[in-house]
Amino acid sequence: MSRLTYLCVCRCSSASGSYFTRSKASHVLKEFRKLHSYARSLGLSTDRQRDPNLNPIRNHIACTNKRAKCVSASVPLNPLHISKRDFSAETYSKYFSPDVAPIGYAQKVLESIHSTTGLPWWASIAVSTMLLRGIVTLPLAIYSMRIMAKVELLQPEIGKLSQELRREVAVAVKKFAWDTKYARFKYNSTMRKLIKDLYIRENCHPAKSSLVLWFQIPMWVCLSFALRNMSGAVPTASTDIEAPVLCPDLRTEGTLWFPDLTAPDATWILPVLLGLTNLLNIEMHSLTGQKARRMQKIMMNVMRLLSVVMVPIGAVVPSCMCYYWVCSSLFGLGQNVLFKFPSVRRLLRLPRTPSESQTPFTDMYNAAKLKYVLRAKQKDS
Incomplete structure (x- = not known):
């Protein structure tokens, strides 16, 4: 100009x-x-x-x-x-390209495992998922379960402290003429301090149980975008230009009904399998026999909705991405099943808790029958 x-x-x-x-x-x-x-x-x-x-x-x-x-x-x-700038391509290149350190490192890990094992890409993705989750997230999941077990074992002691504190507050109300609002404030503040001291004593603050999510979610995101970059399914500045496929072997090293790992699964088998596996994982948590709180119920419903939403998303992304998601969900499902066995829990040195069942799968079956069958019959009648 x-x-x-x-x-x-x-x-x-x-x-x-x-x-x-x-x-x-x-x-x-x-x-x-x-x-x-x-x-x-x-x-x-x-x-x-x-x-x-x-x-x-x-x-x-x-x-x-x-x-x-x-x-x-x-x-x-x-x-x-x-x-005119294409903000989609520009943003993707800035945050999700192989030049971004975590995503580039994830791509190198996948390529190293593929070249070291000599397996085709479909098997290499499965092996990579099992190795990374077994090395990174499995120990954190065990640590998280140990923390939650300690917190559960503290509940009887917390209940006794609560009763004693209620009696002391009732005495103080009569002696010092506290009003209801001030008495409730003193009870809540003192109770929080006592519970915090117990968590410090046992080194089991509940916030530590979420440590596994801080590693699992970023790893899932980095591997997903690394596979997307390798398959060439990235936005470009012009619709006439196609992004290069960084790993051409992905086009021929699929298996069964998805031989081309760079193309979406046209049969929708992988996306539906992904949704079913995620829903099964969520329902296993909801059938523990413990009464869920309101916030826990909300989180369960949100997770169910996300599991359903992932089905159409999995149908439009490259098969390698959806296949990785299925492998990761199957690993999580197998992990949850193993953690139900009391013998496995003793092997992992997890404390025995009151909520632990000696017949977990029988109890889950009865809970599912009560939840999905008997309640449905009651609603119909």
């Missing part, structure tokens, strides 16, 4: 009633100044730079009697050309 000009044309007619007030003219001036600053930041030339005496705004806008009468300028206009 060789010139930036400003033009304000206003038709002042009583018939149409189209005119600029002073406030509207002020708004136009602000917009022109922003545009001028933006063009100058891009290194574009303006009429002000060519002729310092030229003031196109003041010379071509005249406002009288609360009506702005804008006289069109005779300055030739050149259109403002600004290069």
Whole structure:
């Protein structure tokens, strides 16, 4: 662009009633100044730079009697050309490309396992999932279960402390004439301090049980985008240009009904399997026999909704991504099943808790029968 000009044309007619007030003219001036600053930041030339005496705004806008009468300028206009950016491709390249350290490292790990084992990509993805989850998330999951077991074992002691504190507060209310609001405040603040001291004593703060999520979710995201980059399913600046497939072997090293791992699963078998596996994982947690709190019920429903939403998402992404998600969900399902066995829990040195069942699968079957069959019959009747 060789010139930036400003033009304000206003038709002042009583018939149409189209005119600029002073406030509207002020708004136009602000917009022109922003545009001028933006063009100058891009290194574009303006009429002000060519002729310092030229003031196109003041010379071509005249406002009288609360009506702005804008006289069109005779300055030739050149259109403002600004290069259009594709924000989707630009954002993806900035945050999810192989140049981003965690995603690039995840891609190198997948390629190293593939080249070391010599397995086809479908088997290499499965082995990589099992290795990474077994090395990284499995120890954290065991640690999380140990923390939750200690917290559960503290509940009887917390209950006794609560009863003693209630009696002490009741005595203080009579002795010092505390009102109900102040007594409740003292009880809650003292109880929180006592529970915190117990958590410190046993080194089992419940927040530590969420440590596994801080590793599992980022690893899941990095591996997912690494597989997407390798399959070439990334946005580009132009629709006419296709992104290169970084690993061409993915096109031929699939298996069964998905031989091409760079293409979506047209049969929807992988996406449906993904949704069913996730739902089964969630329902196993909901059939523990313990009464869920309101927030836990909300979280369960949110997870169920996400499991359903993942089905159409899995149908449009490359098969390698959906296949990795299925492998990760199957690993989580197998992990949850193993943790139900009392012998496995003793082998992992998990404390025995009151909620632990010696016949976990029989109890789950009875709970599922009560939840899904008997309640459904009661609603029908």
